[in-house]
Amino acid sequence: xxxxxxxxxxxxxxxxxxxxxxxxxxxxxxxxxxxxxxxxxxxxxxxxxxxxxxxxxxxxxxxxxxxxxxxxxxxxxxxxxxxxxxxxxxxxxxxxxxxxxxxxxxxxxxxxxxxxxxxxxxxxxxxxxxxxxxxxxxxxxxxxxxxxxxxxxxxxxxxxxxxxxxxxxxxxxxxxxxxxxxxxxxxxxxxxxxxxxxxxxxxxxxxxxxxxxxxxxxxxxxxxxxxxxxxxxxxxxxxxxxxxxxxxxxxxxxxxxxxxxxxxxxxxxx
Amino acid sequence: xxxxxxxxxxxxxxxxxxxxxxxxxxxxxxxxxxxxxxxxxxxxxxxxxxxxxxxxxxxxxxxxxxxxxxxxxxxxxxxxxxxxxxxxxxxxxxxxxxxxxxxxxxxxxxxxxxxxxxxxxxxxxxxxxxxxxxxxxxxxxxxxxxxxxxxxxxxxxxxxxxxxxxxxxxxxxxxxxxxxxxxxxxxxxxxxxxxxxxxxxxxxxxxxxxxxxxxxxxxxxxxxxxxxxxxxxxxxxxxxxxxxxxxxxxxxxxxxxxxxxxxxxxxxxxxxxxxxxxxxxxx
Numbered sequence: 001x002x003x004x005x006x007x008x009x010x011x012x013x014x015x016x017x018x019x020x021x022x023x024x025x026x027x028x029x030x031x032x033x034x035x036x037x038x039x040x041x042x043x044x045x046x047x048x049x050x051x052x053x054x055x056x057x058x059x060x061x062x063x064x065x066x067x068x069x070x071x072x073x074x075x076x077x078x079x080x081x082x083x084x085x086x087x088x089x090x091x092x093x094x095x096x097x098x099x100x101x102x103x104x105x106x107x108x109x110x111x112x113x114x115x116x117x118x119x120x121x122x123x124x125x126x127x128x129x130x131x132x133x134x135x136x137x138x139x140x141x142x143x144x145x146x147x148x149x150x151x152x153x154x155x156x157x158x159x160x161x162x163x164x165x166x167x168x169x170x171x172x173x174x175x176x177x178x179x180x181x182x183x184x185x186x187x188x189x190x191x192x193x194x195x196x197x198x199x200x201x202x203x204x205x206x207x208x209x210x211x212x213x214x215x216x217x218x219x220x221x222x223x224x225x226x227x228x229x230x231x232x233x234x235x236x237x238x239x240x241x242x243x244x245x246x247x248x249x250x251x252x253x254x255x256x257x258x259x260x261x262x263x264x265x266x267x268x269x270x
Numbered sequence: 271x272x273x274x275x276x277x278x279x280x281x282x283x284x285x286x287x288x289x290x291x292x293x294x295x296x297x298x299x300x301x302x303x304x305x306x307x308x309x310x311x312x313x314x315x316x317x318x319x320x321x322x323x324x325x326x327x328x329x330x331x332x333x334x335x336x337x338x339x340x341x342x343x344x345x346x347x348x349x350x351x352x353x354x355x356x357x358x359x360x361x362x363x364x365x366x367x368x369x370x371x372x373x374x375x376x377x378x379x380x381x382x383x384x385x386x387x388x389x390x391x392x393x394x395x396x397x398x399x400x401x402x403x404x405x406x407x408x409x410x411x412x413x414x415x416x417x418x419x420x421x422x423x424x425x426x427x428x429x430x431x432x433x434x435x436x437x438x439x440x441x442x443x444x445x446x447x448x449x450x451x452x453x454x455x456x457x458x459x460x461x462x463x464x465x466x467x468x469x470x471x472x473x474x475x476x477x478x479x480x481x482x483x484x485x486x487x488x489x490x491x492x493x494x495x496x497x498x499x500x501x502x503x504x505x506x507x508x509x510x511x512x513x514x515x516x517x518x519x520x521x522x523x524x525x526x527x528x529x530x531x532x533x534x535x536x537x538x539x540x541x542x543x544x545x546x547x548x549x550x551x552x553x
Contacts, residue, residue: 007277007295009277009294025294025295025313027293027294027295027312043295043313043331045311045312045313045330061313061330061331061361063329063330063331063360066329066330066359066360069359069382069384069385069403071382071400075311075327075329092331092360092361092386094360094361094385094386117361117386117404119385119386119403119404135386135404135422137385137403137404137421137422139403139421153422155403155421155422155439155440157439171440173422173439173440175439187440187456188454188455188456
């Protein structure tokens with residue numbers, strides 16, 4: 001049985017699962033599906049076209065599924081926001097639904113934690129177990145892979161891919177794809193600084209993989225003078241029997257290098 | 271037909287125009303005027319002596335006309351004036367003016383203020399401006415027509431952002447931003463002519479080429495700005511845009527800290543000695 005505050009406004013066509021708790025001042029629009037055991041604390045808005053799985057928490061003032069911030073696109077434009085399960089969205093998190101330009105869907109996976117005032121733009125794809133600290137803002141069409149960790153005030157430029165187990169330090173301006181397993185920091189735009197050793201040890205990667213990734217980091221980011229990143233990537237690529245994580249990293253870097261801005265997803269731009 | 275939700279609270283004295291829509295949990299104070307065709311989605315707060323023009327759209331958690339975050343504000347009924355056809359996205363805040371700063375905050379028309387942006391006391395924002403996510407304007411900032419500020423930009427007090435300029439994301443803006451230029455970096459730098467922005471605002475390609483040449487002559491030679499400005503006066507191609515740019519640069523360079531509007535600062539040492547906001551001060 002859902003528990004709904006008397007001042008909540010829920011459209012008749014919205015479907016709420018078992019044990020859903022809706023606090024005062026919440027507004028749930030038409031064609032919304034909310035899974036079992038979700039909680040909307042207070043003044044949460046869930047817009048048309050949003051569906052989410054079970055066990056999600058939405059803090060006060062969250063706005064999920066609003067229209068994209070694209071000039072000329074009206075608030076009534078159709079689009080979807082698909083959210084998995086076990087996510088936490090803290091106060092004033094905003095997530096915008098997909099645009100017709102980008103394929104129509106913003107997707108968020110499972111067990112992500114978005115802190116206060118984080119923002120996901122239209123057509124973003126977020127995988128699982130991502131952590132975003134306060135005021136992280138992700139522009140439209142970005143992709144954030146599993147276990148990425150974004151510190152407070154990071155900004156991701158549109159069409160950026162943030163690789164799995166990547167770490168972005170506070171105030172990073174992520175203007176290019178952030179490689180998996182690496183720490184990026186700084187602005188104008190951010191650069192790879194080191195291997196994300198803390199994240200990798202928390203992830204429980206085996207000793208051989210850690211050693212292989214350390215080696216790969218050295219080859220790629222501690223190059224001798226005059227050697228380009230592209231050459232270093234090619235050198236690694238040619239090695240036989242690469243560790244699966246190094247192979248993932250090399251493939252990621254090859255894809256990013258295809259775009260002149262280092263943003264692989266720009267290639268799919270119409 | 272004006273439609274006001276039963277769950278909205280409109281204080282007596284507020285003037286609401288025709289075809290206005292006000293959603294649930296909105297709060298409109300007694301000294302507010304809302305122009306025809308405005309749309310307030312849910313949880314919008316409009317207080318103070320505030321005048322909203324026509325066909326503005328306000329998304330959730332927006333707060334318009336609240337007290338300035340300024341220790342020298344004395345609690346007087348200063349104003350917030352907003353033009354027509356602006357879009358205020360979620361969590362946008364606009365604060366009213368301070369007595370010493372001109373007593374009003376003014377926003378023009380056809381602007382887009384994205385999620386989380388903030389317009390502080392005594393700001394003057396023109397028309398066709400875009401503020402991307404979380405960009406904050408400090409007090410007394412002037413943003414001229416057509417300027418585009420990207421996400422997470424912080425603009426220092428008394429800065430003037432020139433017309434049709436572009437400020438890159440995450441830039442802390444300390445000094446005036448020349449019109450028609452791209453501006454970014456810490457420390458701040460003029461990077462290039464804002465070619466894309468000028469094209470979108472229908473500048474001709476001749477105009478853009480002229481501005482590119484002037485950009486090189488002003489910002490890419492080894493003379494000082496003052497010398498370059500002198501040389502430019504006598505050169506051909508001194509059209510209205512170049513004249514505007516030169517006047518702007520002249521004013522900025524004379525301004526303290528490169529901020530022309532510092533000359534309009536009216537607060538004295540005594541004003542700056544307040545340690546607590548007016549609401550909780552004991553004297």
